[in-house]
Amino acid sequence: MAYGQRNRANVTWSICAILLAGCVQAVPPDLVTAIDAIDHDLIALRAPEAAPEEYAHFVRQWVLLKTRVQSDDDLIRWPWESNDLEDELRRLHDEGGSTVARLNDRQAFQRRTAESKLVRLEERLQLIESQVESINGRIVLGEKPVQFDLLIKQARSFFEQKDYERSIQAAESASHTLLAQTAVLTRELGRYTEDKRITHWQTMAKQTVEWSRVHQSTAIVVSKADRVLTLYKNGRKVLSYPVRLGFNGIREKQFQGDGATPEGRYRVTAKRGQGQTQFYRALALDYPNAQDRRRFELAKKSGRIASAKSIGGQIEIHGVENELMAQTLGCVMLDNPHMEALYERVSPGTPVTIVGALTGQNSVALALAQLEDRKEET
């Protein structure tokens, strides 16, 4: 009898133990931890800024459910009982998880976009710098290169801070500045690509060579785009030397101090040997001539040149004053040995024709074409 009673008690305890073991917590702690982790991921992915509406929805749900989790913390339930709170937590977990995945994708896409934009812009920066350097046109661009450089640096900073959206914004602004640079170059130096203008320059050069032939004398032709001076004698090329121009030499001279080298037909007015010039020999030119004066007055009248400006003068072909110096203010400068050779062969009255370019394939036109071709790449 006693044995039977003990058996029954054991069975009862066993059933109770099984039932208790079958009970589960109303809120699975792992699930709460997982949602918390998703919240952290969303924060790390800058969800409040990148997906404000989705994050606000997530947070609203999470705060509500957290409150319920706290109040149901002590409850247990049978495994077969339905559990709305757990269902809602699972739904939030899934929604949050998919937002994390989407933001991850979006961030990766933005990072790739920002990076490729930056790389393209930096390549373009190198190209434009080398092209502008090759034609000595940096000054033409004014403040734009610095604006562009600053924007690229900013874009790079934002990129390093993982703020890809602002990095892309800065890169796009840089891209606009770059387009503006190309536009300025095209506007200011476009004449080097104009067939009509090039034909005119070619005619001027041919006439100078022809004059040399007819008068059995010397004549000089300077091409600004190619930075070359050529001496003709009796209509034949005698020598050809590289030259340096004014600091703004690639432009057409407009007024005193603009650093541009004039274009036109001039003559050597005087030869200045050692002691007569600050340079190593110089050939003075008759700039401004009558045509220059007419052009200058017209420009002043039309307002293209301020009324206070002067036309300038004392344009020369000269040697180097100081071997360490590399530029002139608007003259044509040669290395001293070349200057010596030229000086010996030229006399006052020698025609000097300075033109922008002698062919359509000149260095400025080629640089502009390259920049134009790759304009769309950014």
Place this chain on the structure above:
Amino acid sequence: MIQIRQTFAPLALTVLLVTGCAKPPTEQIEAAEKAIKEAQQSGAATYTAEEYAKLEGTLAALKKEVGDQDVKFALFRDYGKAEQLAASAKADGERVKTEAAKKKEEAKAAALQAQQVAQESVKSTLDLVAKAPVGKDRAALEAIKNDVDALKASLNQVQTALDKEDYPAAQTQAKAIHDKSQAVSTEIQNALAKVGKGKPSSSKKK
């Protein structure tokens, strides 16, 4: 006696029902809303974005809780949870306000420092340009002058960003200006070295 009981019993029940009805914690909710608004005004949405989003989430949960209780039969309303949420939103709002203000001040201080460094850098570059002789190597120096002018103008953009309280933009701009200014200074030094000790050219027409 029975008559008295019959008269007062419904009255007592009514009093019990009326006094027993729970009311929403309007004042606490208003205090919580005020704290959240102040947090937002102190820049929480920018400087402690995730905390601010959580505050807004709490406020939304609080409103939902109040709404859920409001639709219940008067006797069964319980605003205890709403009170808890309101208290927590208020406390968090005040904490986030302080935190955001602190972070904003830190960002401002960093941006102002970067601005000062950039200004000093541009000034020393300007001084270098002023020292450059008006010699013959004008191309580099004239281009450098353009660059320095651009840097000076860009300092205004830093100030504009500071005025708009966009401190991250101000800081990155200032840093970029400083870096560029350093590069320009190096370029000037090189140009000066190239010009050497040659005396400035005499003033001439050109």
